[in-house]
Amino acid sequence: MTAATTQQPPVSRDPMVPRPFRVVASHLDTDDTVTLSLEPMGSDPLVFAPGQFTMLHAFGVGEVPISICGDPTRPDPLMHTIRDVGNVTHALVSAEVGAVVGVRGPYGTGWRPGDGVGGDLLMVAGGIGLAPLRPALLEVASRRDEYDRVVLLYGARSPADILFEDDLRRWADECRIEVAVTVDYAPPEWDGRVGPVTTLVGRAGFDPPRTLALVCGPEIMMTLTANALLGRGVAPHRMRLSMERNMKCGAGLCGHCQLREFFLCVDGPVLPYSQLAPLLDVREL
Ligand SMILES: Cc1cc2nc3c(=O)[nH]c(=O)nc-3n(C[C@H](O)[C@H](O)[C@H](O)COP(=O)(O)OP(=O)(O)OC[C@H]3O[C@@H](n4cnc5c(N)ncnc54)[C@H](O)[C@@H]3O)c2cc1C
Ligand code: FES
DSSP states (O other): OOBBBBOOOOOSSSSSEEEEEEEEEEEEEETTTTEEEEEEESSSOOOTTTTOOEEEEETTTEEEEOOOOSSSTOOOEEEEEEEEEEHHHHHTTTTTTTTTEEEEEEESOOOOGGTTTEEEEEEEEEGGGHHHHHHHHHHHHHGGGGGGGEEEEEEEESSSOOOOOHHHHHHHSSOEEEEEEEEESSSSTSEEEEEHHHHTTOOOOOGGGGEEEEEESOHHHHHHHHHHHHHTOOGGEEEEEOOOOOOSSSSSSTTTEEETTEEETTOOOOOEEEGGGTTTTTTOO
């Protein structure tokens, strides 16, 4: 049996019941990562804020939290970039055009890039962490004149793992966004930067007291980036990190995502570093 069915389930009003969405496009980004475009079946498009996530349901397999990666000003189709790491994500990246998946949400707090209007905006992404930041980048690109410097620092495992290459070029060439990309390892023909994304922080052009920093990636990368930003003089309350923990309900009911006093599905995933700093070494419950 395939995980994503082509039959149309009924639309429920219960917020815990997934709404059916049809896969209208599936784009292979890298060898293990796919972007799915989804259209609602019999319900309105899902309006979301940059940084929010949905619970994506592969029928017969399970449900996982995945960040929305599309344009917040154009919520239809609904886009998610998914890395194939286990059962549910494998079923989702395997969903073909025409298949039906379930969607609950949107859930969680957003990046709120608008808080950086009038100053500099710095975004630092590691790996698949560029996907949750993409809606913020699209929003900022559409209101570019409201910011001073806008900088994106992006680290991927290798050149073959770089996501959204067309976007990266467009943001740099047409949107006056300073884009710097680095990879952990590269073949000899790569003439770009090699090394962790944190090494880019020291050289990046932004004015720390006037900077809002949005950081998304593996936890160790976010911790090291936050330390580098502190070293440059960015205030802890002006850094926002997106925290990933196991989630079941996505709606503040089950406690699976608890990190001390926070339920990350409702209080997060995006939280200021000033609140997260004492918690970053707390393991999952
Ligand atoms: C708020 C939020 C937003 C997310 N956004 C995205 C996204 O945009 N794209 C995307 O591909 N993934 C995203 N994830 C991670 C995604 O939810 C997990 O990869 C997924 O739950 C794995 O489920 P699985 O059944 O496929 O694999 P499992 O069998 O559950 O796990 C396979 C492997 O992945 C690891 N893993 C499971 N969950 C996570 C997690 N939350 N973070 C890191 N490693 C994990 C496990 O430890 C295990 O090693 C997000 C997670 C959260 C909490
Ligand atoms: S996932 Fe259930 S409370 Fe957060």
